[in-house]
Amino acid sequence: MKRYLATLLSGLLFGLGLAISEMVNPQKVLGFLDVSGSWDPSLMFVLGGALFVSVVTFRPITRMAKPVFDVDFRLPTSTAIDMKLIGGATLFGIGWGLVGYCPGPAIASLAYSQIESGIFLGAMVLGLYADRLYHRPTTVI
Amino acid sequence: MENFTPINSAIGGVLIGLSSTLFLWLNGRIVGISGIAGGLESLDRKEVTWRLLFLTGLIGGVAIYRMTGGTLHDIEIVSSIPVLMAAGLLTGLGTRMGNGCTSGHGICGLARLSPRSFVAVPIFLGIAVITFFLTRHVLGGLS
Numbered sequence: 001m002k003r004y005l006a007t008l009l010s011g012l013l014f015g016l017g018l019a020i021s022e023m024v025n026p027q028k029v030l031g032f033l034d035v036s037g038s039w040d041p042s043l044m045f046v047l048g049g050a051l052f053v054s055v056v057t058f059r060p061i062t063r064m065a066k067p068v069f070d071v072d073f074r075l076p077t078s079t080a081i082d083m084k085l086i087g088g089a090t091l092f093g094i095g096w097g098l099v100g101y102c103p104g105p106a107i108a109s110l111a112y113s114q115i116e117s118g119i120f121l122g123a124m125v126l127g128l129y130a131d132r133l134y135h136r137p138t139t140v141i
Numbered sequence: 142m143e144n145f146t147p148i149n150s151a152i153g154g155v156l157i158g159l160s161s162t163l164f165l166w167l168n169g170r171i172v173g174i175s176g177i178a179g180g181l182e183s184l185d186r187k188e189v190t191w192r193l194l195f196l197t198g199l200i201g202g203v204a205i206y207r208m209t210g211g212t213l214h215d216i217e218i219v220s221s222i223p224v225l226m227a228a229g230l231l232t233g234l235g236t237r238m239g240n241g242c243t244s245g246h247g248i249c250g251l252a253r254l255s256p257r258s259f260v261a262v263p264i265f266l267g268i269a270v271i272t273f274f275l276t277r278h279v280l281g282g283l284s
Contacts, residue, residue, distance in 0.1 A: 015202020021153025049154020067169030088239020093268025127233020
């Protein structure tokens with residue numbers, strides 16, 4: 001139960017952060033990408049503010065024996081710099097540059113129930129699960 | 142730079158940093174939105190429950206801010222439907238392939254000093270800037 005409350009609270013804080021920083025608005029993100037036009041550096045301050053906190057807190061937390069409400073940390077272990085990583089980042093970059101939505105704001109925008117965001121989100125979900133067309137999940141209950 | 146909002150951006154950023162901190166400290170997991178959404182296909186009910194809870198909070202956070210009168214512009218999307226679909230598809234495919242997006246690689250990965258994130262973040266940021274430049278300034282407003 002505590003674990004679920006912590007999850008909900010983390011999600012709420014993230015959503016509030018996206019709202020206050022206006023990152024839910026793709027125009028705000030595109031303003032940052034428009035380096036040759038009327039550049040809006042706001043996104044850098046969002047990333048900077050977030051990193052300011054996480055850079056300080058992550059190290060002591062990951063040195064703990066276990067997280068407060070769970071039995072162990074589940075952190076990505078891969079260190080491979082491969083074509084999947086580079087290709088994936090490239091495809092995502094193209095998608096991000098076209099509309100100005102990354103996954104967090106795209107999902108958070110459901111708070112607006114706007115048709116355009118819904119179209120983007122639907123396509124994004126298709127993309128997220130597209131590899132399952134040829135590779136089925138093997139997780140067993 | 143008329144739209145520049147450094148203070149609100151920094152406050153929002155700090156909240157996002159606190160969200161990642163809280164989740165790692167309490168539950169031992171990374172806040173990566175594409176990963177959280179991508180894992181919804183899991184057949185394990187507990188896995189699906191926490192993922193849905195996080196995303197509910199994410200949407201709820203924005204909704205609460207709007208309802209409490211937070212100054213928030215309406216979302217403006219100028220892209221056409223085919224561009225929206227293509228961009229969404231590329232974002233889903235790319236974040237799955239590269240195992241992360243702006244939150245997982247950009248905030249948590251960089252903070253964990255993950256070498257993969259130090260490669261991924263400059264690539265997706267750089268490609269996004271180039272894509273924007275090509276579609277809006279060179280190809281004359283392909284949106």
